Amino acid sequence: MVGGGDSAIEEGVYLTQMAKSVTVIHRRDQLRAQAILQKRAFANDKMKFVWNANFEEIKGDGDAITSVRYSDKVTGEDHELNAKGVFIYVGIKPMTDAFAGLGVLDDNGWVITDDQMKTSVPGVFAIGDVRAKNLRQIATAVGEGGLAGQGAFTYIQDLADKDLAATAQ
Numbered sequence: 001m002v003g004g005g006d007s008a009i010e011e012g013v014y015l016t017q018m019a020k021s022v023t024v025i026h027r028r029d030q031l032r033a034q035a036i037l038q039k040r041a042f043a044n045d046k047m048k049f050v051w052n053a054n055f056e057e058i059k060g061d062g063d064a065i066t067s068v069r070y071s072d073k074v075t076g077e078d079h080e081l082n083a084k085g086v087f088i089y090v091g092i093k094p095m096t097d098a099f100a101g102l103g104v105l106d107d108n109g110w111v112i113t114d115d116q117m118k119t120s121v122p123g124v125f126a127i128g129d130v131r132a133k134n135l136r137q138i139a140t141a142v143g144e145g146g147l148a149g150q151g152a153f154t155y156i157q158d159l160a161d162k163d164l165a166a167t168a169q
């Protein structure tokens with residue numbers, strides 16, 4: 001597990017149910033995760049920690065991951081650690097640059113919508129992980145899709161109704 005925030009530690013502890021051991025490689029000398037998550041992680045015998053380390057490389061044999069390489073930020077030494085899986089949780093960046101000109105993004109690039117998935121631009125909706133929200137999961141994305149679909153349908157229907165009314169006059 002690479003990272004020391006909430007996601008890295010929560011997922012790391014979860015993975016101990018399947019893995020023999022989980023090593024957290026973190027660039028600082030303490031975790032950023034909330035206190036309760038740290039407590040759970042430190043109480044778990046399967047959790048190991050490598051502090052002050054820069055994650056450098058994932059190595060494999062062509063079919064599978066075999067090890068990872070990291071460097072010690074204090075000594076500058078390189079280390080290799082056998083590993084069968086790597087999970088990187090060092091922050092996420094939404095791919096929303098294309099929408100920057102619409103004025104619908106917050107300071108971190110997430111799309112701002114109301115609870116009906118409408119952005120501030122009429123007819124433009126946003127759903128899923130790109131939205132500014134607390135929980136990024138399949139269940140939330142799917143629910144939002146339903147709302148946006150319904151909203152888009154109504155929006156187009158309203159336009160058609162306006163066209164009809166204009167033609168009738």
Ligand SMILES: Cc1cc2nc3c(=O)[nH]c(=O)nc-3n(C[C@H](O)[C@H](O)[C@H](O)COP(=O)(O)OP(=O)(O)OC[C@H]3O[C@@H](n4cnc5c(N)ncnc54)[C@H](O)[C@@H]3O)c2cc1C
Pocket residue numbers: 095127128129130136137138139141
């Ligand atoms: C490691 C990991 C584990 C997860 N585990 C779970 C889990 O157990 N349960 C759960 O519910 N959720 C889980 N999630 C979260 C879940 O995957 C997301 O919440 C969900 O996929 C969001 O759906 P989405 O459609 O918004 O985005 P995505 O699934 O990311 O889909 C976006 C799609 O848009 C495409 N795209 C991007 N830019 C462009 C472009 N310019 N033009 C065309 N296409 C583009 C991408 O290639 C991608 O296919 C996990 C996420 C990660 C990273």
